[in-house]
Amino acid sequence: GENVEQHPSTLSVQEGDSAVIKCTYSDSASNYFPWYKQELGKRPQLIIDIRSNVGEKKDQRIAVTLNKTAKHFSLHITETQPEDSAVYFCAASLLGGGKLIFGQGTELSVKP
Amino acid sequence: DADVTQTPRNRITKTGKRIMLECSQTKGHDRMYWYRQDPGLGLRLIYYSFDVKDINKGEISDGYSVSRQAQAKFSLSLESAIPNQTALYFCATSLNTGELFFGEGSRLTVL
Numbered sequence: 745g746e747n748v749e750q751h752p753s754t755l756s757v758q759e760g761d762s763a764v765i766k767c768t769y770s771d772s773a774s775n776y777f778p779w780y781k782q783e784l785g786k787r788p789q790l791i792i793d794i795r796s797n798v799g800e801k802k803d804q805r806i807a808v809t810l811n812k813t814a815k816h817f818s819l820h821i822t823e824t825q826p827e828d829s830a831v832y833f834c835a836a837s838l839l840g841g842g843k844l845i846f847g848q849g850t851e852l853s854v855k856p
Numbered sequence: 857d858a859d860v861t862q863t864p865r866n867r868i869t870k871t872g873k874r875i876m877l878e879c880s881q882t883k884g885h886d887r888m889y890w891y892r893q894d895p896g897l898g899l900r901l902i903y904y905s906f907d908v909k910d911i912n913k914g915e916i917s918d919g920y921s922v923s924r925q926a927q928a929k930f931s932l933s934l935e936s937a938i939p940n941q942t943a944l945y946f947c948a949t950s951l952n953t954g955e956l957f958f959g960e961g962s963r964l965t966v967l
Contacts, residue, residue, distance in 0.1 A: 745915070753896065776954050787946065787958040788899065833898055840952045843914065846891075846899040 746771040748836050750847025765850045767834035768816040776839035777817045782831045824854045858883040860959035868965045875934040877962045879947030888930040893944040937966045
């Protein structure tokens, strides 16, 4: 089955700096790669996703890149703000297949 | 607003007790899931269901069972709770387009 590895487990940046979180997946059939943000004491919420027919997707200060050959994908956050502090999870699945497998999570801390 | 509701939100129990966590949704989604969250381990899939007659094991189903009582209800049972089942449990729903909508979570402590 699918296995997703996520690094780093913790990341601390200064406000205004960029943050990058990386994930690798094992199942070459996976074609859907979402990212979820979980603020302290809250439920995870989708912030961006990418499908295997594109290599990059942007939404304001966040972007995701996908390298299907290497089976890895990354989340990039630019101009970080204190409200970006949260735990971020990557995930992978076959779209429509239902079984979304998550990485271990990255705790991002943005220091003012 | 349409939502995913979990009960109880917090539960403390003893080893060997039977525990049921309940999930109901008003989103009208067919697909429902149970995940377990542990620090450093992320979110791990326990069971998932695509409709009332469909139940599938996830990554860590041992020690758990589920029931899909209706399109809007999906419950998770621990027949005989053990301390390493202490965790935060999330129910989630989706369409077949991928995005998961999570409930607020149920924190279970097994002493």
